[in-house]
């Protein structure tokens with residue numbers, strides 16, 4: 001569906017699905033079908049009682065030889081949330097759990113992991129996966145009407161609605177698309193009609209993450225208002241090594257809200273340094289209206305670019321310091337977000353589109 005959108009739209013603009021875009025979408029669906037085992041694109045319903053069968057059904061419907069397959073692991077005498085494994089011809093891989101649509105692993109062709117999962121993470125669907133790329137929706141932090149920090153999207157099982165590996169047959173880019181629709185449970189927490197879709201594509205040297213929200217209310221005037229983020233946890237060699245581990249990206253002179261000073265009412269300040277470093281205290285800053293690209297230097301001569309390609313306005317930088325003594329040296333979060341000013345989306349089928357690209361850059 002993301003291919004339906006006009007490239008002339010601004011970062012924050014929304015659009016309505018047109019009939020030509022519907023046709024493009026249908027063409028794309030046909031292409032997907034042609035490259036999966038299936039004759040039909042059928043949503044496989046989650047059945048928590050029998051995950052063995054559920055994973056087999058997902059494989060029957062959506063697996064693509066050598067590129068896309070579904071699994072679940074044994075974990076603590078139970079099964080983990082099912083996940084999809086994407087494998088690129090160049091050897092890189094990604095793993096996306098259906099619970100929270102969390103991309104919890106992205107490895108380079110060398111086998112090196114780029115993302116970080118906290119040692120306290122659970123994969124049994126009892127709590128949001130602590131690491132990888134949690135999706136914060138329909139609110140970032142406590143900025144919204146819900147009492148649940150970062151909203152419910154990271155705390156629910158999403159449905160698989162498509163897979164593909166056919167962008168270029170000689171160099172296939174495996175992808176999975178997941179969906180979360182409003183239901184009885186979400187309405188109790190947030191009384192709105194919506195559909196989120198999330199497409200993760202494993203490109204040659206990029207991880208492309210497209211997150212879209214559709215307002216499913218019939219009336220144009222029934223607006224959806226939300227804040228959101230892709231909360232990427234990125235592995236670093238040692239966050240306390242401020243010479244080699246830091247965030248750069250034209251941040252000097254930018255407005256930011258410092259949650260380290262006051263988490264509930266963070267003061268609006270102007271950033272006066274070139275780079276953000278870690279290791280002396282909690283870092284929890286929302287940089288507003290940032291340039292698209294921010295680079296996290298990970299300490300081994302490489303950096304990870306976190307690019308707000310479409311939709312996202314802000315970058316949030318977080319390192320918990322001594323609040324997580326067992327692991328804070330091993331990661332920093334650089335998040336693509338609309339963390340403060342809510343996205344306002346009219347009803348009657350309007351869609352908000354976002355895209356984030358992560359790229360490993362050798363310095």
Ligand SMILES: O=P(O)(O)OC[C@H]1O[C@H](O)[C@H](O)[C@@H](O)[C@@H]1O
Nearest residue numbers: 141149150259284316317318333
């Ligand atoms: O612990 P979590 O609910 O996953 O949130 C982890 C962190 O997310 C964001 O980075 C927020 O800015 C932080 O204030 C928060 O502590």
